[in-house]
Amino acid sequence: MTFTIVHLLPELLGTYGDRGNVDILSWRLKQREFEHEVIIVAVGDKIPTKADLYLLGGGEDDAQIAAMEILARKDGMKKALESGAHIFAVCAGFQILGMNFPASGGRIVPGLELIAVETISAELRSVGEVISEPTIPIATLTGFENHGGQTRFLEELQPLGRVSHGVGNGTGSGVEGLITDQIVATYMHGPALARNPELADWILERKLGAMSPISTSIFDQLHDERVRAVRH
Amino acid sequence: MKLKVTIWFANVFGALSRLTGRGSGVMVTGRIILKLMPSAVATLSKNRRIILITGTNGKTTTTSLIYNALATTTRTISNFTGANLFAGVATALSQDSKAKTAALEVDEMVLPWAITQTRPELVVLLNLGRDQLDRLSEVRFVAQKWKDALATLPENCQILGDADDPFVVWAAQDWSKVIWFSAGTKGHIDASTCPVCGHVLVWSDGGNSYHCECGFMKPDPDWVLNDGTLRGPDGEMIEVVSRIPGRAAVANAARAIISAVVIGVSPTAAANAVSMVSSVDGRFGELHIGATIFRLLLSKNPASWRETLATSSTSGPETVLLSVNANTQDGKDTSWLWDVDYSPLRGRVVLVTGERRLDVSARLTVNEIPHRIVNDELEASRVIGDKKADLIASYTAFHRLAKSVRR
Numbered sequence: 001m002t003f004t005i006v007h008l009l010p011e012l013l014g015t016y017g018d019r020g021n022v023d024i025l026s027w028r029l030k031q032r033e034f035e036h037e038v039i040i041v042a043v044g045d046k047i048p049t050k051a052d053l054y055l056l057g058g059g060e061d062d063a064q065i066a067a068m069e070i071l072a073r074k075d076g077m078k079k080a081l082e083s084g085a086h087i088f089a090v091c092a093g094f095q096i097l098g099m100n101f102p103a104s105g106g107r108i109v110p111g112l113e114l115i116a117v118e119t120i121s122a123e124l125r126s127v128g129e130v131i132s133e134p135t136i137p138i139a140t141l142t143g144f145e146n147h148g149g150q151t152r153f154l155e156e157l158q159p160l161g162r163v164s165h166g167v168g169n170g171t172g173s174g175v176e177g178l179i180t181d182q183i184v185a186t187y188m189h190g191p192a193l194a195r196n197p198e199l200a201d202w203i204l205e206r207k208l209g210a211m212s213p214i215s216t217s218i219f220d221q222l223h224d225e226r227v228r229a230v231r232h
Numbered sequence: 233m234k235l236k237v238t239i240w241f242a243n244v245f246g247a248l249s250r251l252t253g254r255g256s257g258v259m260v261t262g263r264i265i266l267k268l269m270p271s272a273v274a275t276l277s278k279n280r281r282i283i284l285i286t287g288t289n290g291k292t293t294t295t296s297l298i299y300n301a302l303a304t305t306t307r308t309i310s311n312f313t314g315a316n317l318f319a320g321v322a323t324a325l326s327q328d329s330k331a332k333t334a335a336l337e338v339d340e341m342v343l344p345w346a347i348t349q350t351r352p353e354l355v356v357l358l359n360l361g362r363d364q365l366d367r368l369s370e371v372r373f374v375a376q377k378w379k380d381a382l383a384t385l386p387e388n389c390q391i392l393g394d395a396d397d398p399f400v401v402w403a404a405q406d407w408s409k410v411i412w413f414s415a416g417t418k419g420h421i422d423a424s425t426c427p428v429c430g431h432v433l434v435w436s437d438g439g440n441s442y443h444c445e446c447g448f449m450k451p452d453p454d455w456v457l458n459d460g461t462l463r464g465p466d467g468e469m470i471e472v473v474s475r476i477p478g479r480a481a482v483a484n485a486a487r488a489i490i491s492a493v494v495i496g497v498s499p500t501a502a503a504n505a506v507s508m509v510s511s512v513d514g515r516f517g518e519l520h521i522g523a524t525i526f527r528l529l530l531s532k533n534p535a536s537w538r539e540t541l542a543t544s545s546t547s548g549p550e551t552v553l554l555s556v557n558a559n560t561q562d563g564k565d566t567s568w569l570w571d572v573d574y575s576p577l578r579g580r581v582v583l584v585t586g587e588r589r590l591d592v593s594a595r596l597t598v599n600e601i602p603h604r605i606v607n608d609e610l611e612a613s614r615v616i617g618d619k620k621a622d623l624i625a626s627y628t629a630f631h632r633l634a635k636s637v638r639r
Contacts, residue, residue: 016568020598
């Protein structure tokens with residue numbers, strides 16, 4: 001069986017190097033000789049509904065709205081989830097999955113309504129290193145956040161991590177990101193899966209089962225260095 | 233009189249700063265001038281012909297090229313060292329009271345202030361792309377700042393704008409006197425949506441052109457650079473020769489020639505002067521570390537990395553050292569490393585250093601570029617030995633090393 005990763009609209013949602021997450025997942029599968037393919041869905045392309053994992057990155061306001069309009073067509077993402085797909089979403093991608101998010105000029109844009117969160121404009125942009133303790137059994141999470149929105153949970157939901165440095169989802173919540181049965185969402189750039197190899201494997205293993213370890217240690221070294229750099 | 237005393241006083245402090253090894257003195261001088269006389273830049277700009285140069289990439293090089301072209305016919309001042317914030321502009325203007333022309337590099341966010349203060353005759357807009365997103369904010373925001381500022385230009389001011397860049401076009405197109413230039417740059421990493429209406433921007437002709445359903449489109453260029461030949465609005469043809477390597481350098485040389493021609497320099501004199509410049513503020517300069525001779529290249533964001541990697545891989549030696557930091561001036565977020573395709577490095581001997589060498593190493597690992605991590609340039613030179621190598625450095629690493637290149 002070929003594991004299919006779909007990178008959604010990188011030209012719209014790719015401002016902060018988040019496309020690296022796709023490259024990293026693909027590389028980690030390749031190291032294990034796991035058969036897989038990456039489908040890059042550009043503006044105007046049909047969105048496959050039968051893939052295994054969909055990735056959404058960060059983007060600027062207008063690009064986020066343009067992406068939202070494309071993703072909302074024919075309930076594509078909803079159908080993908082219904083057929084068992086998983087989603088990994090970063091920043092603007094995280095916001096798009098929720099009930100609504102803010103746009104320029106004080107506008108509120110409806111989201112895909114796949115998770116019970118809403119995003120509002122924050123007075124101050126959250127910019128800087130973010131560290132959190134994960135709610136899943138993996139190492140401390142490290143990333144670089146840069147977002148003007150604050151995301152709050154509208155019902156009881158599991159965050160990805162509890163923030164020890166930085167802002168995360170904001171609104172005084174002290175939490176970062178979100179996990180559901182099929183979705184992992186975060187404000188961590190860096191990109192997140194370069195700095196957090198255990199999160200990368202956790203996302204893959206949730207879908208594919210336990211995988212063999214990888215001998216290359218550079219990602220673990222990077223992870224430890226970033227965590228240390230912030231704590232000291 | 234008060235201004236002269238202020239400048240004298242500031243210069244003394246600048247010299248002290250330089251002599252005591254605190255810095256070049258440029259910032260100190262400018263800060264004191266502006267502190268004592270906030271209107272100094274406006275006063276010093278009066279009765280002078282001011283050219284402002286800004287954009288994400290190529291500011292320092294283009295400013296230096298314009299300076300050299302203008303200096304053939306008129307006494308000119310400039311901020312040569314890339315000191316492009318308020319103090320740097322003030323210092324540059326204070327240095328030669330007899331100079332009638334000034335070519336001033338300004339930071340993207342300083343442009344509005346510089347327009348108000350200097351009342352320029354020409355504004356050169358190079359390009360606008362993602363850069364230091366944690367500090368400079370997203371591209372659209374900067375473009376809006378430019379657009380607002382350009383609406384307040386003096387009536388006779390001209391803009392030399394890049395027709396290939398949708399953000400430059402959007403910022404400048406409302407002005408009545410725009411000279412459009414095209415170097416045939418294809419595509420734009422940040423312009424997937426229309427700057428006017430936010431809908432998806434349609435790129436056509438292999439990335440050479442763009443338009444939107446709202447009517448926004450690439451303007452017809454007045455000057456076109458093609459294969460090293462610059463064609464002007466009256467059919468004039470100028471050969472553009474650049475001793476600085478790379479495609480971007482040739483385009484900047486063309487911009488400098490056009491700017492000089494607009495100010496009244498003959499095309500031949502301008503093209504000659506531009507062709508003589510081989511190194512600007514340490515860029516492409518030679519640096520001897522241990523037994524190794526490094527050629528120093530600056531790279532600071534995805535667009536400039538792409539250009540630099542192409543230039544280094546076509547004109548450089550086999551060995552290359554990458555040095556990446558993430559201080560305030562570099563941008564503290566290194567995510568952009570993943571927006572760059574490093575495959576032009578494949579087949580070369582690659583070493584990696586800098587404060588964020590682990591980030592670079594992770595990126596190169598996934599990009600399948602074999603490489604070796606070293607602690608610093610000295611260790612790199614021990615590994616490389618008695619050979620030539622390119623050293624591609626991010627902003628703060630570059631400027632630390634460039635000090636040793638300057639003579």
